[in-house]
Amino acid sequence: MLICSALLVSGCAQISYYAQATHGQSSLLAAARPIDDLLLDPEVDGKLKQRLARVKEMRQFAVQDLGLPDNASYKNYADLQRPYALWNVVATPELSMQPLQWCFPVAGCVSYRGYYSKDDAQDFAASLRADGYDVQVIGVPTYSTLGWFKDPVLSTFIRFPDGEVARLIFHELAHQVVYVKDDSQFNESFATTVEEVGVERWLATHSDEKTRLLYADLARRKKQFVALLLKYRQKLVENYADDVSDAEKRTRKKEIFAALQNEYQTLKVSWDGYAGYDRWFAEPLSNAHLASIATYHDFVPGFRALLREQKDFADFYRAVIALAALNKQERDQELTKLAAPASAITHAGR
Template sequence: MGKKWRIGMAFGAAVLMGGCAQLGYYVQAAQGQFSLMAQARAIDDWLADPAVAGKLKGQLAKVKEIRRFASKELHLPDNGTFTSYADLQRPYVLWNVVATPALSLQASQWCFPIAGCVNYRGYYSQEEAQAYAAELRSQNYDVHVSGVPAYSTLGWFDDPVLSTFVQYPEAELARLMFHELAHQVAYAPGDSRFNESFAVAVEELGVERWIKAHGDEKMRAAYRLHAARKQDFLALLLTTREALESNYASRASDARKIARKAEIFQSMQVAYGELKQRWGGYAGYDRWFAEPLNNAHLALVATYHDLVPGFRTLLQQESDLGNFYAAVRSISALEPQQRHQRLAALGVAPVQAALTDDAENQVHN
């Protein structure tokens, strides 16, 4: 009851601060969260149920192994998160709406109690997400709507394992769980770059250790192939982003910038087709291209990788994970500009960038 009481108080504060214009949004958010929790049952109950399919039982048993590993080997929170399971009967738990101006890659922000300001707005209903996206498009924003398989409530609720990701391959399942648990270790309200880059650094370390402890050569080969494709795709995103930034910063007329923008996205489509051929026809990222390409597709690329090099260096400097987490929490207490400068200074070596979850999610659905 304690967590529900705190969430109820937070919801009441949100309504008071947001006013009537936000009331509908906060109501759907609260209803969606409580509905999700109502559907969750303890994993042990699912495993004991003779009506549950063997494949799902196998995945849930694997979840329990990964959860124990997360607490014991990665010192991630040992609590009720990922100890229950909910079958949502839909492909995603949320749909995020991202918006940018027509000639900018700067994402719009929405601010909320607890989470602070973020560069997306989440809906439990795809129809409501698309309706809001249409409203933004009518205001001449570039908009992208993407499905989200999982999210963290930062420990306010015991987040369940969801049908939206439970069938992921083992290493990817571990990656996602480590990432979401990391958000409970350190979180800076309103600083998505810091929060997501930290979670990516933790997931990378976690998957590396998981595969070393539990993987076989088949798993290692599959993950190497997956990582190589992911890096190819990220390189395409970053190249396109750089071309767009150069275009928008130029002295050309707005009409010429719009025309050049279309050319850049067309080149991206062609380059992706070439990547697929090189991958032997692998189409795992096709869903990312399901909507017409625009700035909003690329707005959050930097969010998930810009500060990862700094976190990797900090991890190497600290003697153990406990010290690393303490150092991260200390940095999280700094002002945003200070924490970014500190991590940027640490991340001086060239490193492998991480793909945004937004694009990453498309591989599995």
């Protein structure tokens, strides 16, 4: 009863969810050991030591060159003995691209619900599907606690290529600089901008030609894949907004997803069979697969333009904090306005 009273804001039905979240976060932190200790431990695998030493360099670069927080995050390492840190559940109505929102005391309202157990995520997804929602369950290699805890480097991403490891660390640290409750589009586009520019600078000064070419290939494929998803997301948005029957919308929906599958297979041929995005298609395609893709990319042009206007990252962060103080409509308008000149130049050059 005391627990229920404490959680009246979110309801007693949330108790089991918060319990698994608390246990999952606690277990993750309990598994963490200082990287400096691991580097001195003769029992630790040599290849892992090399990766951890590389992370130390990335962490120092994040502070010195990107102005990111110099705190205890990413100075410990945890072997989770599972493929992902957690599994996110994303859901939308059958004929809408607007994702469901779940609200939490610290993070505010977000368009996903995370589980530390894949089975728990699948169970929740099944309940949503039974209610008629489109659902995706996607594994997540890491996440940020926004500075509330000492976020560790995880086994779920430590063996990724250098550029990918740096990208994840820079992205999650950026969330500790600026985070606006209830505005995932602002938060994720800002962190994506920091990660992209950060990795560009990291690779330019801390890697060899082979590593830079490898990351360039990864970045090129990612850009093409995101463009593909945004293209078909827009087709779905237009379909659901059209003045036709729901039956017609359902028919078109199937056709759009079939076309997406076909175009993805064609794209893979140009990648010489690279299959890194196949897991994204592990479940039947649905609105939920495309609902959040714009969240991470829509405002990146605006943030990049804002960064170009500033003397350094410290000034950039101050400008972003000023934007964060505006209401959502004003933030969106400012970022759209900032992106407009770059967009005009791009179109003029075509």
